Amino acid sequence: MKIDGVPYRSVWVDPEDGWSVRILDQTRLPWTVEILRLTEEKQVAHAIKSMQVRGAPLIGAVAAYGLALALRRDASDAALESVAAMLGRTRPTAINLRWALDRMLRALRPVAPEQRAAAAYAAAADIAEDDVETCRRIGQHGLPLIQEIAARKPGQPVNILTHCNTGWIATVDYGTALSVIYQAHDAGIPVHVWVDETRPRNQGSALTAWELGKHGVPHTVVADNAGGHLMQHGQVDIVLVGTDRVTRQGDVANKIGTYLKALAAHDNQVPFWVALPHSTLDMSVRDGVREIPIEERDAREVLETTGQTWDGRIETVRTAAPGSAGANPAFDVTPARLVTGLITERGRCDASEAGLLGLYPDLATAA
Numbered sequence: 001m002k003i004d005g006v007p008y009r010s011v012w013v014d015p016e017d018g019w020s021v022r023i024l025d026q027t028r029l030p031w032t033v034e035i036l037r038l039t040e041e042k043q044v045a046h047a048i049k050s051m052q053v054r055g056a057p058l059i060g061a062v063a064a065y066g067l068a069l070a071l072r073r074d075a076s077d078a079a080l081e082s083v084a085a086m087l088g089r090t091r092p093t094a095i096n097l098r099w100a101l102d103r104m105l106r107a108l109r110p111v112a113p114e115q116r117a118a119a120a121y122a123a124a125a126d127i128a129e130d131d132v133e134t135c136r137r138i139g140q141h142g143l144p145l146i147q148e149i150a151a152r153k154p155g156q157p158v159n160i161l162t163h164c165n166t167g168w169i170a171t172v173d174y175g176t177a178l179s180v181i182y183q184a185h186d187a188g189i190p191v192h193v194w195v196d197e198t199r200p201r202n203q204g205s206a207l208t209a210w211e212l213g214k215h216g217v218p219h220t221v222v223a224d225n226a227g228g229h230l231m232q233h234g235q236v237d238i239v240l241v242g243t244d245r246v247t248r249q250g251d252v253a254n255k256i257g258t259y260l261k262a263l264a265a266h267d268n269q270v271p272f273w274v275a276l277p278h279s280t281l282d283m284s285v286r287d288g289v290r291e292i293p294i295e296e297r298d299a300r301e302v303l304e305t306t307g308q309t310w311d312g313r314i315e316t317v318r319t320a321a322p323g324s325a326g327a328n329p330a331f332d333v334t335p336a337r338l339v340t341g342l343i344t345e346r347g348r349c350d351a352s353e354a355g356l357l358g359l360y361p362d363l364a365t366a367a
C-alpha cells in the first residue's frame with residue numbers, strides 16, 4: 001500500500017545489497033516512519049518479539065527471511081534446524097509463524113548447504129508473494145458483504161467495527177479484514193470504520209487509524225469497551241476482524257478483546273466476520289479455547305502506555321497505580337458459534353469443519 005503516495009510493503013530485501021532485510025518499525029508508528037535494516041536472525045527474533053513487526057502473516061514472512069539471513073553465514077543442517085526453532089519460539093499464538101518456518105524447512109532440508117542461502121531467499125520471497133496475492137483475494141471475497149449492506153442503506157455509509165490491526169502492515173501487503181475495507185472504499189462504497197483502540201498495545205488507535213488515514217478511509221477511534229454500546233444503538237452494520245489461528249472446527253484466536261466483541265455482536269444480531277489467509281489455518285487443533293497457546297506478554301504493556309508529548313517527544317508513562325501487578329494475555333479465542341463466517345482467499349464459508357473443508361478439501365487429512 002502507499003504512504004503519502006509512495007508504494008511500500010511491510011518487509012522487503014534491500015535492493016542496494018540484495019540480502020539485508022528491510023522492515024517498517026511498527027513501534028514508531030504513527031509518529032514516525034522508520035525503516036530498519038536487519039542483517040542477522042537475532043535482530044529478526046527481536047523485531048518479532050518486540051512487535052517492531054507484528055501481524056500473523058507478516059511475522060511468518062519476516063521469520064522466513066530471518067532464516068535466509070542465518071543461512072548466509074552458516075548453512076549447515078544444525079544451523080538450519082536450530083535457527084528455525086529459535087525463530088519459531090518468538091511468539092506462540094499465530095500459527096503463520098510455524099506455517100512459514102515449516103514451509104522453509106521442507107524446501108531447504110533437501111538442498112545442498114552451498115545452495116541453501118539462495119534457496120532460502122527464493123522460498124521466503126514465495127511466501128511473501130503468496131501472502132500479497134492471498135490478501136488481495138481476501139479483499140475481493142469480502143467485498144460482496146459490504147456491497148450487500150450498502151444496497152440496503154443507499155447514500156449512507158456502511159459502519160464497520162474492527163479490532164486490532166489487520167491492515168497491510170499486519171501482512172506483506174493489502175491486509176486481511178482491512179483488505180475488504182480498502183476494496184470497498186476503492187470501489188466507491190461509502191464506508192466508516194469504528195476503530196477499537198485495542199489496548200494495551202493500541203494497534204487500533206496507532207496502526208489501523210494511521211493506515212486508514214493514509215488511505216483516506218473515514219474512521220473514528222473508540223475505546224475498546226464502546227463496541228457493545230455502538231451495536232446496541234444500531235451504529236454497527238458488520239464487525240470485521242482478522243485472526244492469528246483458526247481451528248478445524250472454526251474457533252478463532254485473535255487479539256485480546258475479540259471474544260467480547262463477538263459476544264456483543266451475537267447479542268445484537270450484528271454479523272461477525274473473520275478474514276484469514278490459508279496460512280492462518282491450524283487443522284491439527286479442534287477446540288481453540290483449550291488447545292491454542294495464548295501469548296502472555298510483559299505486564300508493563302498494561303501498566304504503562306506510550307504516546308507523543310505536545311512537543312513531539314515519544315514517551316512511555318505509567319498509567320496504573322504504583323505497585324499494582326498486571327496481567328497481559330495477548331489473545332483470546334472466539335468459539336465458532338459466535339462467528340457468522342470466514343473470509344478467505346478461496347471464498348467465504350461457515351466457521352465449521354464442513355465450511356473449511358468445502359474451501360480447502362486438500363486440508364482434510366492435515367493433522
Ligand SMILES: CSC[C@H]1O[C@H](OP(=O)(O)O)[C@H](O)[C@@H]1O
Pocket residue numbers: 054055056057163164165166167170171175176177203241242243244254255256330
Ligand atoms: C492479519 S493480522 C492478524 C492478527 O495479528 C495481530 O496480533 P499482533 O498485533 O499481536 O501481532 C492481531 O491479532 C490481528 O488480528
